[in-house]
Structure formats: structure tokens, C-alpha cells
Amino acid sequence: MTGGPEAGPRHVAIIMDGNGRWAQARGRPRLFGHHAGAKRVREVVECCPALGVKYLTIFAFSTENWKRTQVEVAGLMSLFRRYISKEMKALATKNVRVRFIGDRERLDKKLIQLMDALERETADNDRTHLTIALNYGGRDEVARATKRLAQDVASGKLDPESVDEETLPRYLDTCVLPDPDLVIRTSGEARISNFLLWQSAYAEYEFIDTLWPDFTAEELARLCQGYGGRDRRFGAVKT
Ligand code: FPP
8 A cells, every 4th residue: 555545544533742841841831832732723624635534533621631720721621612713614614524522511601502503503514524522531431321321221222132342332422433543642652541442442543752732734644644554454364
């Protein structure tokens, strides 16, 4: 395989890490790094069609991120609200469909309203599918899915004997999305931090040193090309 859009990943998922260190290296507060990181999101979303990436999923806020200082958490929530209001038009005109995954219950009402509006406004788009993980944790998602599955068993809607590998994904937040082909984590950490645990069982991983605010479309293109050269066997032996 030679790479290129045809052989490249269809679904790329990104753990956008390193905003804090990027800001600290410039003697600025951590939120400065998050703002710089938010600007990168647009560039990366826009380059997806040329790379053959139909689905992009980004990790914006984890269920563990509440442990950060109140100032940082409030700043991030305000950044998400601003990002959604500001980017709504651009995303709609670029034919991007936006979805959110994660547990909305702990988020503030205003933010939930904006998320709902953005999902509604972009519901007919289909060029790029952007999924934003917000208050998301893989274990939390599996637990919430299991709860709903158990409710369906209890109410007689689901026969427990019929439960197999295909059943649980139907209850996950990502039920309408294909599994990610390539998961990228920036900033030099080789961890998956509770991101898309079930869905990434057969994904390829790229851990790169670049801090998220320095990540570019060119780097994504290079990683997609590298992916095109790989031999994915999904546990089978190549014949
Ligand atoms: C991790 O960097 C980044 C986050 C917890 C937030 C990610 C948010 C953005 C990129 C901003 C906007 C996103 C959207 C969708 C508008 P870190 O703070 O852990 O960095 P560090 O490891 O250097 O401290």
C-alpha cells in the first residue's frame, strides 16, 4: 500500500494533550494554552476531507478533568461555550456534522443548550463527522451503557441470551459511529487515558511529541500516510 486518502484512516480520534505545558513554556497561564488549542481544532477539522478522514473524534474534557482547579475548569467550560457559539456557522457551512459524547448531566444548562443547538443545526451535514468528547470517560460510558442494557433486560425488551459483542456497542454514546482506525495522542505521553476503550480494540496508535497547540494539518497528513502503509490484520494471519 502506498498511503493517500484511499488507504488512509476513515476515522481518526485525537487525545489533544499538552496545552498546559505549551502555555507554561511561554510563561502564560494554562488557559492561554487551551485557547491556542481550540484554534487548532478548526484547522484539523478543515483538512479532514482532503485526507479522506470522514470521522474525527476529539477528547475535549474527561470525567477526570473535574479534578483540575476551579479556575481551569470554569475557564474550559467558558471556552467550550464560546467555541460552540463562534464556530456554529463555520461548521455548518463547511458541511460538518457535530455530535457530542460523554455524560451531559454534570454540565451547565447553558452549555447543554448550545451543544443541543449545534447538533441540531448540523444534523443534515455529512462531509465530515466531528465528535467532541465532553465530560467523557470510557469506563463511565461502558457503565452507562450497561445500565441501559440491564434496564432493557429487566423490562423484557432484551433477551439476555442474545447478548453478544454486537449488543453493547448499540448502547454506547458512539452507537452511530464506526470504530476509530487511528488514535493519536500529542505531547509525548503514551497513555490512552480512558478514551474510547471499547471502540479502540483494534485501532492503531500514534504517540507523538508535538504539544497540541503546535499540531498542524501537515502532521496529520503525515500520520495518515504512515497509517496507509500499515498492515492491519485484526488478529488474523495474512494469507
Ligand atoms: C489537555 O492538555 C487538554 C485538555 C484537558 C483540554 C482540551 C481542550 C482543548 C484543546 C480546547 C478546546 C477544544 C474544543 C473542542 C473547543 P493539558 O491541559 O493536560 O496539558 P498538559 O498535559 O501540558 O498540562
